Amino acid sequence: MASQSRRTPLERVEYVLIVSTLLLLVVFTVQPLLNLLALSFSDPSKVAGFSGLSIIPDGFSPDVWALLLQHPNVQRGIFNSIWMTATSVVIGVLGTALMAWGLSRPGLPGRRVIFILVLVTIVFEPGIIPDYFLMKRMGLLNTPWSVIMYKAISAWYLIILVRFFEEIPRELLEAAELDGANPFQTFFLVVLPLAKSALATIALFYLVLHWNEFFRAMIYLNDQSKWPLQVVLRQFVIEGDKIAIVGANNANNNIGIAQINIRALKAGMILITILPILAIYPLILKFFTKGTMSGALKG
Incomplete structure (x- = not known):
């Protein structure tokens, strides 16, 4: 926290941009994997309408x-x-x-x-x-x-x-x-x-x-x-x-x-x-x- 207080306004903006960019990259990388995982565990009868953006299984089935x-x-x-x-x-x-x-x-x-x-x-x-x-x-x-x-x-x-x-x-x-x-x-x-x-x-x-x-x-x-x-x-x-x-x-x-x-x-x-x-x-x-x-x- 002390190091953040010593940053100049420009450095703070750069820090926010870097962290935001990295978080976006993490989301874009992890989301497809979570989508595949949720799809594989979804109820077979509900898979046909499963969204490509969803990360939560629609129902649950380990079949x-x-x-x-x-x-x-x-x-x-x-x-x-x-x-x-x-x-x-x-x-x-x-x-x-x-x-x-x-x-x-x-x-x-x-x-x-x-x-x-x-x-x-x-x-x-x-x-x-x-x-x-x-x-x-x-x-x-x-x-x-x-x-x-x-x-x-x-x-x-x-x-x-x-x-x-x-x-x-x-x-x-x-x-x-x-x-x-x-x-x-x-x-x-x-x-x-x-x-x-x-x-x-x-x-x-x-x-x-x-x-x-x-x-x-x-x-x-x-x-x-x-x-x-x-x-x-x-x-x-x-x-x-x-x-x-x-x-x-x-x-x-x-x-x-x-x-x-x-x-x-x-x-x-x-x-x-x-x-x-x-x-x-x-x-x-x-x-x-x-x-x-x-x-x-x-x-």
């Missing part, structure tokens, strides 16, 4: 969520997405960190050539056809590894991490060497703890990249039991394959097709793919505000 969460295609899609995304993030973060640490060392032989080759992959990114034949020759088609290994190490994220590692003070590395640490101990016990904020950022990038992947999964995976959730979502929401969700599950749940509105089903399916990212993001956000050298000089 949509019961139908989706009990459907085998959705269950397999959730499991496949979680497994492939988690594996991709671990491989991506570890591989990017190892390669970035090597490229950040001035004494690496051929460092400039390797860095140029990395930049070439950004400018001349191969298309889907070379990728497809590469996966075929490696015997990875119709396996989850074809999706996991696609962009296992991103050149963009690699450059970000290289620049971060180059800012680590040389004195810290020399101190670790004097204490008898070998290169691997220095990397895992000194460098990685200092790079928590950067690694969290890279992990979030890989998480969003692989969680939202559907195009290559749709091409590489012919077996529907291996489809990630995004492909199931596209099949239902974009292609309008209602029978794939309702028909196969109708006998088990005693929910008639006429009782479930297609809009409510689409809303529930979209939320199932969005909520995991929204749940994980706050856990990673705390690392963004930490300084690069936080705790480096303690003890």
